Amino acid sequence: MQEQVTISPIDNTVYVTRTFATTEQIHGAIERSKEAFSSWKKVSVKERANIVSKFVDAFVAKKDDIAKEITLQMGRPIRYTGGEVNCTAERARYMISIAEGNLKDVEIIDDRLEFRRFIRKEPLGNTVILKQSPQTPLCAERFEEAFKEAGLPEHVLQVLHMSNSDTENVIKHPDIAYVNFTGSVKTGREVQKAASSKFMGTGLELGGKDPAYVRHDADLDYTIEQLVDGSFFNSGQCCCAIERIYVHEQVYDQFVEKFVELTKQYKLGNPLDPETTLGPMVRTSSAEFVRQQIEEAMILLVNQGAKPLIDTALFPEDKKNTPYVAPQVLINVNHSMRVMKEESFGPVIGIMKVSSDKEAIKLMNDSEFGLTASIWTKDENAALEIGNEIDTGTWFMNRCDCKILSFYIEMIIELLALV
Secondary structure: OOEEEEEEOOOOEEEEEEEOOOHHHHHHHHHHHHHHHHHHOOOOHHHHHHHHHHHHHHHHHOHHHHHHHHHHHHOOOHHHHHHHHHHHHHHHHHHHHHHHHHHOOEEOOOOOOOOOOEEOOOOOOOOEEEOOOOOOHHHHHHHHHHHHHOOOOOOOEEEOOOOHHHHHHHHHOOOOOEEEEEOOHHHHHHHHHHHOOOOOEEEEEOOOOEEEEEOOOOOHHHHHHHHHHHHHHHHHOOOOOEEEEEEEOOOHHHHHHHHHHHHOOOOEOOOOOOOOOEOOOOOHHHHHHHHHHHHHHHHOOOOOOOEEOOOHHHOOOOOOOOOOOOOEEEEOOOOOOHHHOOOOOOOEEEEEEEOOHHHHHHHHOOOOOOOEEEEEOOOHHHHHHHHOOOOOOEEEEOOOOOOOOHHHHHHHHHHHOOO
16 A cells, blocks of 8 residues: 655654555545535535534644644744644634625515525535645644534545545546645646546635835835745745845835844744744755755856845754755845746745836736735825736735635635635
8 A cells, every 4th residue: 555654844754654545445435525415515504604613612622732743744833833723713713704694695686577586605515525735644634633523424524645646536536526726836737637627616726926015105114024924934835925025226225134134033943942933844855946046046147146145154054955944035136037936935035126116016027926915005095006007816015915724724615615
């Protein structure tokens, strides 16, 4: 039997081993999910919400254990992983609060008609087969465990550990009605390709190169604090992490100076140490990719390469061929550099000077990605005007996206039938 091995980035040792499901187990799970759907779809939204509410309580009750498991699987510092659980609970409770209102029948009022007409929102496929990333298998198992404690009917949520080929076959299976995936662009293409073999919707949250624009009138102290966190949150390993910053020339020098000073305050080290504020990246190969981006930017064009502003000697834990990477701030960058065009998904940020809103908009839109963006200004009207020109799914004024472990929320949304 094939096994799935999870290596902890803390010390590159084996942390979790799971056996892949067999073909028979996979087909059995799909059949049970199909059967459970016929009854779960008839459960009232109020009762579904009640079960999800109990799930939240059961999940939060295990916060300390879950927090440590996240740290050991992902390398996120232990001082923060409890917050991941709290934020999951907060968002889940919000979804619960809006479920009934969003799923009730929509009456169509027309005095010319002598009959009743309404739109009813039927569940698409709200029994769930959860295939977690091989890096975080315990997250899925904790999810399943808490729902079982909450009284979720059997087989409404099932967890499977599968190979890539088996996952592809599941997506193609005629009884699978919808696929929700969060991950890399490369894998997303494979998911979409597999789903295209039949008529089925997909929800894909893939790569990003999220920009921030700091106008001349921004509250610099607040903006810098938020953007440093937005850039280096979870060592930059966040779908909506800030990956490039454009600053108006009037405040550029002051912004860069303060941004660098705050970045230097991070403590890189073992994420199980409560004093650590920056843990390792999820794997050594990811860390080496970020290092290559930085090195290439620095040597691009003789005497015109990027300039690093963080002395890595301040972070002695930063060593090649390990997942531990010091945070880095680059200036003298441009869009010919991979670090400003390709997703880094690591603790590196490039900062460019701009002379106008128009220039900032052009640079922000110069990307194949369009997940989120942010605009930092005291002028709401200016933010709205700029935001209308940004080619992105979501943009924020004076804040970064508040991102948590999205797979938790996605499962809650589906079980409530909000999709």
